[in-house]
Amino acid sequence: SQQGEEDPQALSIQEGENATMNCSYKTSINNLQWYRQNSGRGLVHLILIRSNEREKHSGRLRVTLDTSKKSSSLLITASRAADTASYFCATDEFYFGTGTSLTVIP
Amino acid sequence: NAGVTQTPKFQVLKTGQSMTLQCAQDMNHNSMYWYRQDPGMGLRLIYYSASEGTTDKGEVPNGYNVSRLNKREFSLRLESAAPSQTSVYFCASSPQTGGVDYGYTFGSGTRLTVV
Numbered sequence: 001s002q003q004g005e006e007d008p009q010a011l012s013i014q015e016g017e018n019a020t021m022n023c024s025y026k027t028s029i030n031n032l033q034w035y036r037q038n039s040g041r042g043l044v045h046l047i048l049i050r051s052n053e054r055e056k057h058s059g060r061l062r063v064t065l066d067t068s069k070k071s072s073s074l075l076i077t078a079s080r081a082a083d084t085a086s087y088f089c090a091t092d093e094f095y096f097g098t099g100t101s102l103t104v105i106p
Numbered sequence: 107n108a109g110v111t112q113t114p115k116f117q118v119l120k121t122g123q124s125m126t127l128q129c130a131q132d133m134n135h136n137s138m139y140w141y142r143q144d145p146g147m148g149l150r151l152i153y154y155s156a157s158e159g160t161t162d163k164g165e166v167p168n169g170y171n172v173s174r175l176n177k178r179e180f181s182l183r184l185e186s187a188a189p190s191q192t193s194v195y196f197c198a199s200s201p202q203t204g205g206v207d208y209g210y211t212f213g214s215g216t217r218l219t220v221v
Binding site: 031041043050090 | 110141147149150164196198208210214
């Protein structure tokens with residue numbers, strides 16, 4: 001399976017702190033994507049990074065990609081209670097990781 | 107609003123019953139997908155359709171069939187439901203399949219319980 005694996009499985013932080021979650025995958029990719037899922041809802045696309053990119057920013061999100069280590073990280077800066085959700089990485093070949101559950105405490 | 111629409115949102119089936127999950131997108135996307143989500147397992151691909159008229163198996167296709175009715179609609183059928191198919195099912199679409207710079211657009215899901 002080309003499934004990505006997120007780490008940690010769960011993360012709890014105070015509002016205003018930064019949250020970092022990591023993703024590892026198994027095979028070569030063309031791009032890697034991050035998604036957010038609020039409880040009981042569908043997944044929402046956050047950001048896509050191509051295999052020839054090392055870092056990408058979107059608002060409070062920063063994604064890095066290390067293809068040599070087959071890993072990616074998602075950094076959410078200045079977290080808010082509304083960021084409480086599960087976060088998943090996905091590769092371009094349809095496979096999703098198991099997710100990181102983020103809780104931001106007001 | 108443009109997006110992916112799934113019906114029904116909730117369903118309870120008895121073991122052995124059949125049902126079809128419906129999915130429609132209005133974004134003129136070529137590719138559509140069915141995933142199931144189980145606790146601790148992430149999302150697993152059941153079937154996908156790269157374009158109208160084609161379907162392919164994903165990671166967990168056993169017990170399911172699909173139909174790409176037209177460009178907009180992609181249905182998932184359970185012929186004889188089993189308790190192991192209790193899950194949340196998500197339909198998704200994208201302009202094209204993997205290898206290009208597009209993300210997926212997801213529906214809101216169907217929560218299926220098989221008793």
